[in-house]
Amino acid sequence: MNRTLRKSTLAMWILAPALAILVGAVTDALISDAAPGEAEMRAEVAAWGLTDLALFTEARYTRHPSQADRHAAFQDHPGALEHFPSGALMPPPPHLREPTGP
Amino acid sequence: MNGFARQRYLLDFTVASLMRRPGRNLSLLLVYTLVVFLLASVMLYSQAIKGKAAALLQGAPEIxxxxxxxxxxxxxxxxxxxxxxxxxxxxxxxxRLWGYYYDPAVAANYTVMAPARDGAAPGQVRIGAGIARVRGLAAGDVFSLRGYDGQPHAYTVAAVLPATSELVSADLMLIAPADFRAFFGLADDVYTDLALSVTNPAEVRQVARKLAERLPDCRPILREEVLRTYESVFDWREGMLLAVLAGAVFAFLIFAWDKATGLSAEERREIGILRAIGWETGDVLRMKLWEGGLISFTAFCLGYGLAHLHVFHAGAPLFAGVMRGWSVLQPHFALTPQVDALQLTTLFLLSVVPYTVVTLVPVWRAATVDPDSIMR
Known part of the structure; x- marks a missing residue:
């Protein structure tokens, strides 16, 4: 009896774990509950009327981008360039780019 | 010979052919996996944080x-x-009463709030876990800050907000409304802004329009605009990261194109011999399809799986620098694992299909030429 491992079987031995990793990732995403603290954060947002995430706390217009006024990035003088690198990572809020509104 | 057995023999031959050039094929698999990993990480991270922002800010004020x-x-x-x-x-x-306070002791900005309910008792403060961390504070400690009147204002830390809610509260300081006014020197008849709730959610835009007409010096910010802001912030961020990664992706494409289209003399001879011993053009193509498919599908599975681990279980350390900005208070937070069928399909189509197809073209050209001329 020929006991040599066939090359196609070897390929399946390599492919099966790779596929298992993919299926594992997808299954993990499907069965995972919300990350800890999500219910708590929703409650805090509703109770305190929070409007923004505390991702960038270095300037008022990066801490609360949704509440920034039109001149936020030029707060020191009209031609002032942006101080903070976050400005390169976040655009002005869409509603500030619309032509209407006060 | 049935179809399955035939494919299995083709696969046997394909693997044997791959194993004849182990270094080259393993390095291709490694680079391919890395490219899929980076692209998938960016897409998963951006999708997850957009989903998180949308889920959390559903409860933000309507206007x-x-x-x-x-x-x-x-x-x-x-x-x-x-x-x-x-x-x-x-x-x-x-x-609403809220504002910012720059703490020179740690060079950090705090968001000071005095909510109407669930805030803090007079003389007390509830602080976010980020503030507690940088100032080394715990419940019961006294937190003293220099107010806008130049005098020190001391508050007893009633509680540190849960570390699991840092994404919205890392830099929050909750104090009583009277303390807020005393601290910032605000008169009793002013607020920072107003939060409105409307009777019929379908009428939010009409209410906002009427409001802008009635109070021309005011501007309404709708909840949908807040949510759109975050959608746009992270679309922008995803675009920035993808633009940075584009160099790596193009380098890989050139590498893969070169590998896939430039058949070596040895490979051409191999195809010629196969044709000479009776393989049909279709068999040669199927064999190469297996080769391209094996490498690209394995790289896709490994790359996506590793990206999932990186983003959802390791805290996305590769993006920490991008997230950090210049802020001293950085929130610690976990993202909820999620999968998007469209995203997964897009990544599959962008990573597996092009490589597999591109391997076929030169092979088809070589396999349709007379075997005799190839072997010479």
């Missing part, structure tokens, strides 16, 4: 009304509360 003065956000007179309350369709109006 926030800010007063503007000379193009800047100005304080809101309390009289506006009553004027807005009379507006048809408005269910409730609340004055």
């Amino acid at each position: 926030v009304v800010q007063r503007m003065e000379a193009g800047r956000h100005a304080l809101m007179p309390a009289a506006y509360l009553e004027r807005l309350g009379r507006l048809r369709g408005v269910a409730e109006v609340q004055g």
Whole structure:
């Protein structure tokens, strides 16, 4: 009896774990509950009327981008360039780019 | 010979062929996996944080009304509360008290709030876990800050907000409304802005329009605009990261194109011999399809799986630098694992299909030429 491992079987031995990793990732995403603290954060947002995430706390217009006024990035003088690198990572809020509104 | 057995023999031959050039094929698999990993990480991270922002900010005020003065956000007179309350369709109006405080001791900015409910008792403060971390504070400690009158204001830390909610509260300081006014020197008849809730959610835009007409010095910010802001912030961020990664992706494409299209003399001879011993053109193509498929599908599975681990279980350390910005207070947070069928399909189509197809073209060319001329 020929006991040599066939090359196609070897390929399946390599492919099966790779596929298992993919299926594992997808299954993990499907069965995972919300990350800890999500219910708590929703409650805090509703109770305190929070409007923004505390991702960038270095300037008022990066801490609360949704509440920034039109001149936020030029707060020191009209031609002032942006101080903070976050400005390169976040655009002005869409509603500030619309032509209407006060 | 049935179809399955035939494919299996083809696969046997393909693997044997791959194993004849182990270094080259393993390095290709490694680079391919890395490219899929980076692309998938960016897509998963961006998708997850957009989902998180949308889920968390669903409870944000339906409309926030800010007063503007000379193009800047100005304080809101309390009289506006009553004027807005009379507006048809408005269910409730609340004055919000919040502001920023720069703490020179740790060079960090805090968001100071005095919520109408669930805030803090007079003389007490509830602080976010980020502030507690940088200032080394715990419940019961005294937190002293220099107020806008130049005098020190001391508050007893009633509680540190849960570390699991840092994404919204890392830099928050909750104090009583009277303490807030004393700390910032605000008069009793002003608020930072107003939060409105409307009777019928379908009428939010009409209410906002009426409000802008009635109070021309104010601007309404709708909850949908807040949510759109975050959608746009992270679309932008995803675009930036993808633009940075584009160099790596193009380098890989050149590498893969070169590998896939430039058949070596040895490979051409191999195809010629196969054709000479009776393989059909279709068999040669199937064999190469297996080769391309094996490498690209394995790389896709490994790359996606590793990206999932990186983003959802390792805290996405590769993006920490991008997230950090210049802020001293950085929130610690976990993202909820999620999968998007469209995203997964897009990544599959972008990573597996092009490589597999591109391997076929030169092979088809070589396999359709007379074997004799190839072997010479």
